[in-house]
Amino acid sequence: MNALQARGLSFGYNGKALLREIDFEIKDQSFVVLLGRNGSGKSTLLKLMAGILKPQSGRMEIYAEDINNMSYSRRAEFIGFLSQSHNTVFPYSVAEVVITGRAPYIFYSPSKKDVEKAVESMERVGIIHLRDKPYNQLSGGERQLVMIARVLAQEPRIILFDEPLTFLDIYNQMQFFSLIKQLLSNKLTIIMVIHDLMIASRLEADYMMLSEGKIAAYGGKEIFTRDNIRKVFNIECQLDEKTGEIDLIPLKPLRP
Numbered sequence: 001m002n003a004l005q006a007r008g009l010s011f012g013y014n015g016k017a018l019l020r021e022i023d024f025e026i027k028d029q030s031f032v033v034l035l036g037r038n039g040s041g042k043s044t045l046l047k048l049m050a051g052i053l054k055p056q057s058g059r060m061e062i063y064a065e066d067i068n069n070m071s072y073s074r075r076a077e078f079i080g081f082l083s084q085s086h087n088t089v090f091p092y093s094v095a096e097v098v099i100t101g102r103a104p105y106i107f108y109s110p111s112k113k114d115v116e117k118a119v120e121s122m123e124r125v126g127i128i129h130l131r132d133k134p135y136n137q138l139s140g141g142e143r144q145l146v147m148i149a150r151v152l153a154q155e156p157r158i159i160l161f162d163e164p165l166t167f168l169d170i171y172n173q174m175q176f177f178s179l180i181k182q183l184l185s186n187k188l189t190i191i192m193v194i195h196d197l198m199i200a201s202r203l204e205a206d207y208m209m210l211s212e213g214k215i216a217a218y219g220g221k222e223i224f225t226r227d228n229i230r231k232v233f234n235i236e237c238q239l240d241e242k243t244g245e246i247d248l249i250p251l252k253p254l255r256p
Helices: 042-050 072-078 094-105 112-125 140-154 170-185 226-233
Strands: 002-013 016-027 031-035 057-062 079-082 158-162 189-193 206-211 214-219 235-240 247-253
Touching (some): 002 042, 016 189, 042 079, 072 079, 140 170
């Protein structure tokens, strides 16, 4: 079964096409990493997957249903989305921010189950000690962890991460990928935008490379070739596979 499927998906801003005639299938319970240069459309594609943006042509399907025909609450049952930026000027506590992930299930006030799910997600991310601290007093890395906990509290079947490693130190990056393994073992579908090719190449994932509004390559680690990296990232790289892992060592940028 496909968790997500794009059919002739096109989108642009101010009359300029950013994504053109995109077609793909993402299987249920899979892990897909989106790669590409700045401006290649990765974040826009993620927002189309989440139903935040509506395609100018084509359609995005979630479990064979057009996502743009779903109500907000129904979409929230399937899709959890972590954006790149998330600031607030109000002094909400960490626990209050996390429990907003339960919004699709709350009618008047949070139930006992809603509170339990919020606490459980904070414990899984390792921030339960911050539960009473004002969110706007946290560091950038701590805020990122809070928003990850908020998405987990929502209990979606598909989670979309847009640059989740932003602000995370190396320890919390390792904790994050340990969490990703847990989520995948719980039969969730994970789609993630990452800029770091070194990190991306070491994940057990499928990869979708975007370039000039199109999918340049989609598959497993076999798509990490000199030709694909040259075409998508405009750099020459050395690929070292002696250890069985891929080392991407940039040699030089090509012409702009």
